[in-house]
Amino acid sequence: MTHVLETDSKPMTLHRHALPTAPMAMPEQVLERKRARPALFSEFLKRFAWK
Amino acid sequence: MVSVRRVLSILFCLLMAGLVSLLAVGYFSADGIQWIDAVRIVLLAASTAWLAWGAAYAFNGLLSLPLRQQENSFELMPTNARTAVLVPVYNEDPIKTFSHVAAMIGSLHALGIAGRFDFAVLSDTRDPRVADQEERWFKRLQMECGAHTAIYYRRREKNTGKKAGNVADFIRTSGAMYEYMIVLDADSLMEGATMAEMVRRMDADPKLGLLQTLPKIVHARSFFGRAMQFSTGYYSPVYTRGLAALQGTSGPFWGHNAIVRTRAFAQSCGLPELSGTPPFGGHILSHDYVEAALLTRNGWTVRVDPDLTGSYEEGPDNVVDFAKRDRRWCQGNLQHGRVMVAPGLKLWSRFVFVQNIMAYVASPLWALFIIASIAAPMLKGVPDYFPEPGLFPVFPRVEQGLALTLLVGVFGLLIGPKLLIVARGALSGVNETFGGTGRALLNTLTEILSTSMLAPIMLMYQCRAVLEVFLGMDGGWPATDREAGAVSLSEAWSASWWISATGLVTLGLAFQFAPEYVGWLLLVAGPQVFAPLLIHIGSWSALNAREAGLFQTADDRDPSPVVLRQEAVLSHWRGGTQPAPVNEPVAEPALEPADVEQ
Numbered sequence: 001m002t003h004v005l006e007t008d009s010k011p012m013t014l015h016r017h018a019l020p021t022a023p024m025a026m027p028e029q030v031l032e033r034k035r036a037r038p039a040l041f042s043e044f045l046k047r048f049a050w051k
Numbered sequence: 052m053v054s055v056r057r058v059l060s061i062l063f064c065l066l067m068a069g070l071v072s073l074l075a076v077g078y079f080s081a082d083g084i085q086w087i088d089a090v091r092i093v094l095l096a097a098s099t100a101w102l103a104w105g106a107a108y109a110f111n112g113l114l115s116l117p118l119r120q121q122e123n124s125f126e127l128m129p130t131n132a133r134t135a136v137l138v139p140v141y142n143e144d145p146i147k148t149f150s151h152v153a154a155m156i157g158s159l160h161a162l163g164i165a166g167r168f169d170f171a172v173l174s175d176t177r178d179p180r181v182a183d184q185e186e187r188w189f190k191r192l193q194m195e196c197g198a199h200t201a202i203y204y205r206r207r208e209k210n211t212g213k214k215a216g217n218v219a220d221f222i223r224t225s226g227a228m229y230e231y232m233i234v235l236d237a238d239s240l241m242e243g244a245t246m247a248e249m250v251r252r253m254d255a256d257p258k259l260g261l262l263q264t265l266p267k268i269v270h271a272r273s274f275f276g277r278a279m280q281f282s283t284g285y286y287s288p289v290y291t292r293g294l295a296a297l298q299g300t301s302g303p304f305w306g307h308n309a310i311v312r313t314r315a316f317a318q319s320c321g322l323p324e325l326s327g328t329p330p331f332g333g334h335i336l337s338h339d340y341v342e343a344a345l346l347t348r349n350g351w352t353v354r355v356d357p358d359l360t361g362s363y364e365e366g367p368d369n370v371v372d373f374a375k376r377d378r379r380w381c382q383g384n385l386q387h388g389r390v391m392v393a394p395g396l397k398l399w400s401r402f403v404f405v406q407n408i409m410a411y412v413a414s415p416l417w418a419l420f421i422i423a424s425i426a427a428p429m430l431k432g433v434p435d436y437f438p439e440p441g442l443f444p445v446f447p448r449v450e451q452g453l454a455l456t457l458l459v460g461v462f463g464l465l466i467g468p469k470l471l472i473v474a475r476g477a478l479s480g481v482n483e484t485f486g487g488t489g490r491a492l493l494n495t496l497t498e499i500l501s502t503s504m505l506a507p508i509m510l511m512y513q514c515r516a517v518l519e520v521f522l523g524m525d526g527g528w529p530a531t532d533r534e535a536g537a538v539s540l541s542e543a544w545s546a547s548w549w550i551s552a553t554g555l556v557t558l559g560l561a562f563q564f565a566p567e568y569v570g571w572l573l574l575v576a577g578p579q580v581f582a583p584l585l586i587h588i589g590s591w592s593a594l595n596a597r598e599a600g601l602f603q604t605a606d607d608r609d610p611s612p613v614v615l616r617q618e619a620v621l622s623h624w625r626g627g628t629q630p631a632p633v634n635e636p637v638a639e640p641a642l643e644p645a646d647v648e649q
Contacts, residue, residue: 017202017204022224025223026320032389
């Protein structure tokens with residue numbers, strides 16, 4: 001037994017079943033600590049270059 | 052109380068590791084102690100501590116279980132919350148997946164609460180032929196079930212972020228409409244009553260961000276699959292109760308068969324890409340545990356409730372498919388080494404990441420222990436038979452008694468909890484649903500035997516997976532084939548010949564350099580030599596054996612209505628003779644009071 005529930009004559013397309021639009025923000029989380037070493041290294045280079 | 056349990060459990064692990072180390076010192080030092088013995092003792096102590104941690108979960112579970120088995124009756128309460136049921140799919144068989152959706156809608160409809168839930172099939176399918184099938188079968192699903200509830204389907208052009216990205220895309224598009232989301236897998240099944248109960252528990256605790264159920268495996272057909280189904284049905288409730296007792300508010304998320312508070316999830320779980328390239332950088336693969344840690348970092352409670360029955364999934368039916376999935380999980384878990392140092396995480400969350408890493412690193416540790424044990428006699432050279440001047444030689448003491456105690460201790464940590472679960476089941480009445488205590492004990496012993504045979508094979512697959520990840524090889528994200536049939540002997544051979552070869556080489560080296568260990572090593576290398584045969588036999592159909600009670604579970608005798616409904620839908624859609632089942636009455640679990648449509 002198949003239940004045909006469409007009553008109009010239009011062919012059924014997937015557009016009619018697209019997700020409802022109700023956006024919610026989902027900000028990216030911080031998972032990695034900023035690396036101290038490259039900053040220190042570049043600082044050292046700058047000082048070295050200045051001298 | 053949680054802290055006390057945690058401290059006692061950790062002390063138990065340390066005690067076991069210490070005892071095993073003492074025994075090992077006695078055994079290994081029989082012919083003098085050298086640096087290689089120290090390496091062996093450290094490896095053995097670390098591996099034992101890991102086994103003891105698994106046993107600690109079981110002991111906590113056994114101690115926190117009620118004395119008698121209690122019948123679950125979920126209370127149906129009115130709610131204003133709208134819930135989205137998310138079904139992420141990725142190249143799976145659409146007929147099968149949609150039959151699961153139809154069964155769940157049918158289950159909700161039978162309770163009169165289908166209107167509270169919207170279903171969203173979130174496709175990340177890459178194969179255009181499968182995508183065409185998805186659209187075709189979605190129309191069928193819509194025709195048969197669309198009157199009861201809203202059902203949506205969307206397919207992403209690019210599967211950025213894989214499953215986590217798929218769910219995040221849903222939240223960014225439609226999240227504001229829903230108070231809660233029930234996150235499923237393509238093979239998930241849940242009773243309508245269970246879904247309603249999950250919503251009730253979320254309503255009752257505004258701080259609860261995520262509630263995980265314990266899904267039981269259904270539809271296993273092979274010996275291997277049935278053994279897993281028995282394990283999840285019989286042991287897992289105890290282990291999960293132990294986990295629940297130890298977790299506090301920092302519980303697990305297993306990625307599916309769970310409900311999340313949409314606002315909490317959106318606020319906490321936007322996953323960035325890790326710097327660098329895969330396998331350690333890029334998208335986070337085992338995202339579920341990371342999401343659980345991020346929820347608790349933001350102050351939300353994450354909980355697993357083992358009493359939430361009526362939650363099901365399917366599993367791989369053979370070792371090869373299991374190993375493929377394990378390869379994916381291995382890469383994801385080792386990636387947790389990057390995430391565990393994230394700022395602000397709770398200490399327990401960091402410890403959980405260590406456990407996830409250890410779950411895979413334990414295998415190479417055992418392998419290294421075996422290698423070190425074979426190498427030890429070579430490095431030690433010929434013993435000094437005349438330590439003092441005299442006529443009579445002094446032979447090194449071979450402490451076989453200590454070795455046996457060591458072996459019994461290590462195996463005891465693996466087997467002991469399972470035997471205690473049988474004893475507890477006899478007292479609580481649980482065994483009655485598993486065919487009686489005699490049947491449950493027999494099936495437990497059979498499961499222990501089959502697991503012991505397959506463990507050395509899985510050890511090799513895990514060692515290879517860990518090695519590949521450390522060598523920078525990205526395993527990708529293959530779809531799991533949960534309906535794969537038997538593995539032929541030639542397929543098993545091509546998937547595991549290298550394990551046989553390793554087993555033979557191990558035995559050969561042991562005969563040559565460490566003959567006193569050959570007997571012990573046969574326990575590991577023996578199954579490895581016969582890996583293709585064991586994999587092949589494990590994939591044989593166990594349906595006849597099931598009739599005889601092999602690996603009998605509670606669901607064999609009393610299948611869940613939603614499982615019966617899904618089987619009927621699938622049979623009907625695949626051209627079977629059963630009537631259209633979605634609206635057919637199927638006995639549902641008892642609910643009280645009478646259903647309340649919102």
